[in-house]
Amino acid sequence: MTIPAPSLRVSHAEREPVVERLQQAYAEGRLDKSELDLRLHLAMTAVTRADLDAVLYDLNPATGPKPLPRGEPTAEQRVLAAFAHVLGVFTLFVGPLVMMCTKARRSPYVRQHIVSALNFQLTLLIVTIVTFGIGGLVYAVAWIVAAVAALLALVDTPFRYPFTLRLVR
Numbered sequence: 001m002t003i004p005a006p007s008l009r010v011s012h013a014e015r016e017p018v019v020e021r022l023q024q025a026y027a028e029g030r031l032d033k034s035e036l037d038l039r040l041h042l043a044m045t046a047v048t049r050a051d052l053d054a055v056l057y058d059l060n061p062a063t064g065p066k067p068l069p070r071g072e073p074t075a076e077q078r079v080l081a082a083f084a085h086v087l088g089v090f091t092l093f094v095g096p097l098v099m100m101c102t103k104a105r106r107s108p109y110v111r112q113h114i115v116s117a118l119n120f121q122l123t124l125l126i127v128t129i130v131t132f133g134i135g136g137l138v139y140a141v142a143w144i145v146a147a148v149a150a151l152l153a154l155v156d157t158p159f160r161y162p163f164t165l166r167l168v169r
Contacts (some may be wrong), residue, residue, distance in 0.1 A: 006050035020044045023169065025059045025118050029105050073109040073156055080106065081113035081153035085146045095122035100168070105108050113153050117146070120161040122168070 019040060028037040039055050046052045062064060073081070080103055087095030096118035104111040124142055127135035152159040 006048060006053065008049050010046055010049055010052055014052065015043055015046065018046075018055055020169070021056060021059060027104060027108070027111055030059060042102035061094070073107065077107050077110050078154050078156060081112045082150040084110075084114040084117040085153060088117045088121040089143050089146045093118060093125055096121055097110075109156075113149075116159075116161060116164075118151075118168050119166055120146070120164050122163070123163070123165045125166070 008155065022031065022043065023037050025031045026033070032041065039085060043052060043055045053088075080099075084099050084103075086094050087099065096114055100118055101113045104114050120142070123137070124138060127138060128136075149159050149161065
């Protein structure tokens with residue numbers, strides 16, 4: 001006896017890409033907060049593959065999330081991306097966090113840089129707390145790294161902060 005694919009039970013590993021796709025759809029503005037919460041609940045409580053497919057029925061007709069086509073970022077998007085990195089130097093994680101709440105929906109390019117700056121600043125904060133303040137010496141180097149990230153954001157060159165925890169996606 002063969003069980004049809006939609007009737008198969010799902011694992012946590014199969015739920016993760018669905019949750020990521022829902023978060024991506026929320027960042028793109030395809031879902032509002034209440035609908036995101038509802039669909040996340042449905043995804044996390046899904047028992048079968050058919051249940052998971054129903055959560056994404058109108059977001060992505062193909063199976064699994066696809067990367068969004070990324071065009072050339074505008075000058076405004078580049079400045080906002082650079083500003084996220086520079087703001088982290090002066091406000092620690094607060095500046096990028098505020099930008100995440102207010103500007104992240106503008107474009108995937110801006111959101112990517114805001115998330116990167118936020119993760120970097122949160123990592124620095126955790127290191128400082130865990131080392132009882134000694135990690136604060138790292139902030140001098142962090143200013144240089146953030147300045148480099150800001151400059152590279154202005155010229156649309158990929159950059160990834162070294163040794164950064166990916167707490168926000």
